[in-house]
Amino acid sequence: MAKLLELDGEVLASYFSQLTGLLAEFADPSPDRILDLGSGPGTGSFALARRFPAAHVTAVDISAQMLHRLSKQASTHGVADRISTVEVNIDESWAEFSEGGPSDLVWAAAFMHHVADPARTFARAFEQLRSGGLVAVTEMDFFPLYLPEDTGVGRPGLETRLHAATSTQPPHEWTDHLRDAGFTLLERRPFDIRLDETQAGPSLNAYAMGSLAKLRSHATEVLDADDLAALDVLLDDEQPHSVARRDVLSLRTTRTTWIARRP
Structure with missing residues (x-):
């Protein structure tokens, strides 16, 4: 999972640049202290450090x-002096990373749906921010699509059926939670992401393989045997139709970001 998240940052670099650029338009002054909740291996932390070169990211x-x-x-990217880490369960105490004072920006990407009590977490984020500080919450609306309708293996429409079978939860919606916590909503922005292999860069094949393999792990009981067999061929590096070997791939997905301010 860590490698998949790192590939996400590489392949979607233009998206992260666009998103952090939008945050910069609302941040006045530019943030000095940024809190990245549920940071994973640092995809968001590094994007924020690039956008706000004077900021420290926790x-x-x-x-x-x-x-x-x-x-x-962080050491490889030369920002080790501007990024610190805290190992803690967000559902428990925030004392360990709250001692340094209020934050200017709280970032939570593909994370809020994992917490035990979103209302409490939003309330804590509100308390963590200075007056005028921002919170940015992002959710992946659906796993990316990569393949053509006819992959050359099995029946056409395999990827569509895979997504339909494994995407059983309704889209996340945080507008009311933010307002209930006391925030003023500034923007609810869906990002429509469409990248070809040139725009996505050389990591696209590995990213597609990782994403489809993750969906495959949830599909055993929900796809028929023929579709599972076709998917296994696509995920086999040695097969000529493998996703890893394809010269032509694209990436299509949407992500939604809520930006809100503490009055």
């Missing part, structure tokens, strides 16, 4: 492995 995650990878990458 990356918070429950996984020591994720934070270890983040720290190694």
Whole structure:
């Protein structure tokens, strides 16, 4: 999962640049202290550090492995002095990363739906921010699509059926939670992401393989045997139709971001 998240940052670099650019339009003054909740291996932390070169980012995650990878990458990117990590369960005490004072920006990407009590977490984020500070919450509306209708393996429409079978939860919606916590909603922005292999870069094949393999792990009981067999061929590096070997791939997905301010 850590590698897939790192690939997400590589392949969707233009999207992260666009999103952090939007945040910069609302941030006045530019943030000095940023809190990345559920940071994983640092995809968001690094994007924020690039956009706001004077800011210090505190990356918070429950996984020591994720934070270890983040720290190694921070050194590689030359921002180790501007990113610190805190290993903690967000559903428990925030004292360990609240002692340094209020934050200017709280970032939570593909994370809020994991917390035990979203209302409490939004209320804590409100308390963590200075007056005028921002919170940015992002959710993936659906896993990316990569393949053509006819992949050359099995029946056409395999990827569409895979998504329909595994995407059983309704889209996340945080507008009311933010307002109930006391925030003023500034923007609810859906990002329609469409990238070809040139725009996505050389990591697209590996990213597609990882994403489809993750969906495959949830599909055993919900796809028929023929579709599962076709999917296994597509995920086999040795097969000529493998996703890893394809010269032509694209990425299509949407992500939604809520930006709100503490009055």
